[in-house]
Amino acid sequence: MNSQPKPNCLLAWMSLVLTALLWGGCSDSSKTAGDAAKSDAAPRAYTIGMSQCNLGEPWRVQMNEDIKNAAAKHSNLKVIFKDAQNDTLKQRAHVEEFVSSKVDLLIISPKEAQPLTEPVARAMEAGIPVIVLDRRLLGDKYTCFIGADNKKIGKAAGEWIVKTLGGQGNIVELMGLQTSTPGQDRHSGFLEGIAGSNLKIIFSADMKWLEPDARKEMESALSRFDKIDLVYAHNDPGAHGAYLAAKAAGRTGIKFVGIDALPQEGVAYVSQGILDATFQYPTGGAEAIETALKVLHGETVPKEIVLGTRLFDKANVAQGGQELN
Ligand code: FRU
Numbered sequence: 350m351n352s353q354p355k356p357n358c359l360l361a362w363m364s365l366v367l368t369a370l371l372w373g374g375c376s377d378s379s380k381t382a383g384d385a386a387k388s389d390a391a392p393r394a395y396t397i398g399m400s401q402c403n404l405g406e407p408w409r410v411q412m413n414e415d416i417k418n419a420a421a422k423h424s425n426l427k428v429i430f431k432d433a434q435n436d437t438l439k440q441r442a443h444v445e446e447f448v449s450s451k452v453d454l455l456i457i458s459p460k461e462a463q464p465l466t467e468p469v470a471r472a473m474e475a476g477i478p479v480i481v482l483d484r485r486l487l488g489d490k491y492t493c494f495i496g497a498d499n500k501k502i503g504k505a506a507g508e509w510i511v512k513t514l515g516g517q518g519n520i521v522e523l524m525g526l527q528t529s530t531p532g533q534d535r536h537s538g539f540l541e542g543i544a545g546s547n548l549k550i551i552f553s554a555d556m557k558w559l560e561p562d563a564r565k566e567m568e569s570a571l572s573r574f575d576k577i578d579l580v581y582a583h584n585d586p587g588a589h590g591a592y593l594a595a596k597a598a599g600r601t602g603i604k605f606v607g608i609d610a611l612p613q614e615g616v617a618y619v620s621q622g623i624l625d626a627t628f629q630y631p632t633g634g635a636e637a638i639e640t641a642l643k644v645l646h647g648e649t650v651p652k653e654i655v656l657g658t659r660l661f662d663k664a665n666v667a668q669g670g671q672e673l674n
Contacts, residue, residue, distance in 0.1 A: 392425040395454065395645050397638075398447035399428050402460035402484070403435040406558065406586055408609050408632065412458065412482070415634025423642065437464045444468040448475050454645060456637050458482040461528040466490070478644045482633050485530040489652070493640055495633040497656040499534035502628045505660065505673050506535075506606055507542015509626055510579060513604065517547035518578030521570045523591055525583035526557045531630075535583045535608065551577070556587050563590030571598045579604040579625075585615035588624050610661050610670070619666045626662040629670065 397420070404410055413430055420426045429452070433440035437460050445468055447455050455472050459465035462485055469479050470490035478492040485494060510520070522539070525532030532555070552570040556563035563582060570577060571594060580595075580603060582588035588607030595603050604625040609615050615627035633656055643650050659670040 392423075394425045394427065396452045397426060397428045397641055398443075398450075398452035398455045399430045400440055400443045400447065400455065400457040400459075401430060401432050402440055402458055404432045405435060406584070407611055407614050408584070408630070409458070411611055412632035412634045415632050416456065416638055419635040419638035423638075426638070426642075433460060435460060437461055440465060441468045444472060448472045448477060451475075452477060454641050455479045456482060456641065459484050459486060459529075461526065462487050462530055463528065478641075480637050480640055480644070482637050483531065483630075492644055493650050493652060493654060495636050495640065495654040495656065496531075497630050497633075497658050499531040499630075500538035500541075501673070502608055502630065502658050503535040503538025503540075504542040505538075505658070506581060506608065506626075506628055507539040507544075509542075509660065509662070510581060510606060511543055511546045511548060513625070514548065514578055518549070519551045519574065519576050520548055521567065521574075521577055521580045521591070522550050522553040523556045523563045523566055523580060523582040523587045524553060525555075525587070527555050529558075532558070532583055539581060556582070556590070558584055558587065560586035560590040563587035564594045567591040567594035568598070571595060571600055577603050579606065582607050584630075585609040585611070585618065585624065585627055588615075588627070589618060592618075592623055610659065616661050616666060616670070619661050619663065622663075626660065628673070629657075629659040629661070631656045631658070 399416055401409055401413055416428060420428045431443040433443055440460055441464060455477050457469060457479060466486040466488060469486055472479050473490050481491045481494045483496045524536055527533060551574055554566040556566050580588060580591040582591055585607035588605045592605050607615055607624050607627045608630050610627040610629035615624060618624040619627055636654060640650050658673050660673055661670040665671045
C-alpha cells in the first residue's frame with residue numbers, strides 16, 4: 350500500500366498552506382494599518398524653544414522650573430532651554446538659533462526691549478509663533494505677551510510706602526534695568542503712587558536687577574545721606590542687597606521694600622523681618638505652556654495675558670499675603 354500523498358493532493362495541500370500564509374500576511378498588514386491609524390491619532394510632537402535672559406536670580410530659575418513642570422504634563426512637548434547669561438547679544442543669537450532649527454514655538458523672556466524686538470519679529474516672519482514673558486518688546490510683532498502689571502505694582506508699592514511712612518520721609522529708589530520695561534514701569538507707577546505726598550526720592554540708581562549692584566549703590570547712598578527712611582528696590586534681590594549694605598554700615602531704622610515675593614526669597618525675608626514688604630511678581634511659566642498649547646493647536650489666544658499680584662507685609666505674611674485688585 351502506498352501511503353505517499355498523490356501529487357495533485359500535495360498540490361492542493363500546498364496551495365492551502367500558501368493561502369493561509371497569505372491571509373495571515375494580509376491580516377498582519379491590516380493590523381499594521383490599524384496601528385498606523387492609531388499613531389496618527391496620537392498627539393503630534395512639538396518642540397518649544399525657551400530663551401531665558403539670565404539664570405542668575407532665583408526668580409528666573411523658578412520661571413524655568415514652572416515651564417518645565419507644566420510641559421512635563423504633556424508627553425508630546427519638548428522644551429529646549431537656553432540661558433543668555435545676562436548678555437543681550439547672546440540672547441539675540443539664541444533666538445536666531447531657534448529660528449534656524451525650526452522650533453514649533455518660541456518662548457522668550459527678553460533682557461531688554463529694543464535689541465530683542467527685531468530677532469523676534471524675524472521669528473514671526475519665519476512662521477514661528479512667539480510668546481513673550483515678563484519683559485516686553487517694542488511694537489506688536491509677537492503672538493502673546495504674558496506678565497503682571499508692573500505699573501500697578503509700582504503704584505501699589507508707592508501707596509503702601511505713603512501709608513507706612515505717614516506721607517513723609519527720605520526714599521532711596523534702586524531701579525531695575527532701565528532698558529527693560531518692568532524697570533521703567535515700576536518707576537513710573539511708583540511716582541504715581543507717591544504723587545501728592547511729602548516723600549522725597551533723595552537717591553536713585555539703576556542696579557540692573559542685580560543684588561551686588563544694589564549693595565554698591567546703597568553704600569554710596571549711605572555715605573551721602575544720614576537720614577534714609579526707606580529703600581524701594583524694584584526686586585527682592587535689590588532690596589536684600591541694600592539691607593546688607595545698611596547692616597554692614599551699622600545703620601538702623603531703615604525700611605526695605607522689594608518686588609517678586611518668591612516663597613523662599615522675598616516672602617521669607619518679610620517673615621524674618623529683613624524686608625518690610627514685597628509684591629508678588631508671578632513668573633507666568635505655567636501660563637506660557639498653557640498658551641503655547643493653544644497656539645500650537647490653532648486656537649486664538651489673547652494678545653495679552655495680565656497676571657495678578659499679592660502684597661506681603663508683616664501684618665499679612667502669616668496668612669499668605671493679600672491679593673491686590
Ligand atoms: C529677575 C528679575 C526679577 C524681576 C524681573 C523683572 O531677572 O530681575 O527679580 O522681577 O526680572 O523682569
